[in-house]
Amino acid sequence: MTDEGATDEGATGEGVTDEGAGTVQPGAGKPARRGARRGALWGAAVWSVGVLALLVALPLAARHRLPDPLATHWGGRDPDGSMSLTAAVLFPAGLWLVLVALSALARRYWDLRTPGAAAAVLAGGGVLLTGAQTSIVHANLDRVRWQDAAPMGIEVVLIMLATAGATTLAWLAGRRNAGPAEQRPAAGSPVLQVPAGERFVWLSRAANPWLQLLAAVLGLAAVAGALTAASGLAGPDWSIALSFGLPALAVLACSSVQARVTSRGLTVGFGPFGRPARHWAPEDLVSARAEERTAAQAGGWGYRINSRGTTVMLRRGACLVVRTRQGAEFAVSVDDAERGAALLNALIARSGQPTG
Structure with missing residues (x-):
């Protein structure tokens, strides 16, 4: 109409x-969607910095309980490759910085043609790398030699499923909220008459960018709690993940x-x-x-x-x-x-x- x-x-x-x-x-x-874009940018920044911090902090927090070098590659279920503790910290951190740069380029140059691509790269890459780092720490924890690291099995499957899920959800959310820059209509819009039988939408x-930012911070704290519990550093205590995760979901639902x-x-x-x-x-x-x-x-x-x-x-x-x-x-x-x-x-x- x-x-x-x-x-x-x-x-x-x-x-x-x-x-x-x-x-x-x-x-x-x-334009009228600057607040939403600002909130998305702040959320992406918090996620990027938080993932980097987790990739570095997890092995360093457990360094007194890890062998050096430690197992970082498995052939089948058994470890067949290793890295020094320093390399195990720096390599995934550097890879993450590359992914962040790629997502920034995707948002800058291809956002209109491939909406959601930048969000998918950040979400999927962050889940994949933090999941892999967590499983490596857990497998090497309290081992004398890297050859004695625990075998890998269901952990790999769970990480891949989580990565696929995070990538898909981020891509769908990005596509749903994509579109050209919004514009406010001129003041004094008339009352519209809808002729019978005419369809419209x-x-x-x-x-609210501040609520989006709060949801990102709470979500990151929940991820940190979950990874700490999964790595074995704090035992099987998931209370921190739940105490931050549930409020993060509630705030996210109310932020847009x-x-x-x-x-x-x-x-x-x-x-x-x-x-x-x-x-x-x-x-x-x-x-x-x-x-x-x-x-x-x-x-x-x-x-x-x-x-x-x-x-x-x-x-x-x-x-x-x-x-x-x-x-x-x-x-x-x-x-x-x-x-x-x-x-x-x-x-x-x-x-x-x-x-x-």
Whole structure:
């Protein structure tokens, strides 16, 4: 659907479109996803530095319990190659720095053509190298000679599965959030009229870079706890990994949000994959509006519930606010909230519900 006199690009470059024609009119204004990109960059930086620290710290923390040289290669299940402790620290660290440089190049020059490639390289490479370093430390722990290192078996399979999983998830998340630089629509967007039988979609995303950074720090602490337990340095104690991992997932889910309006109503998805999600059909809603809100009014950042209802507050400014037939309100801070509210009100009116 096109609306003459108003361009309609939302927070992701995917504005109001006619699904049959498949066209999107470009918006006008300045980019609006700088916060999300900044959060992704900070998260990548924390992950890069954290993985480097783990690769160096794991063998050094266990150096008094490791042989020198230590086994670093296995032919089948038995060790058949070794490195000095210094080489075992520096080699994976140097390889990781190369992968970080490659991911930076991929993001800089090929991000539009291969979205998600940089994230996949960082995630998969980090899991592979830290997993390999952990298994090497565990196999050599408390051995007199490197030839006496424990055999490798299921560890290799688990590392490869974890690497494949991390690579796939990072690639999917990168592709989902890829797109041209978003642009805010011009002020004073008109109320859109939706002709009967016409299909459309409005999509807007928002992210809080500080919450993304916090999720990255917590996640890295969880990885460090898991690797310490898996290497045998601290015994089979997974409490640190769980105590940091669960909050990391919760913060990650609340650090970004996607609002989508179609003929089926409003869907709000959380986190990099848009899951979990909440959905309201047009007949479930009474009205929609755009309203200026602050974090203080919402009770803080993230997913908040107070006397004003439920608010997903990721940045100050306009929020898309809907009122349900049960009298509850749900607000989400996304760009182009005025246009999303206008489309929802058109859907509500079409379904025979009030819009006031």
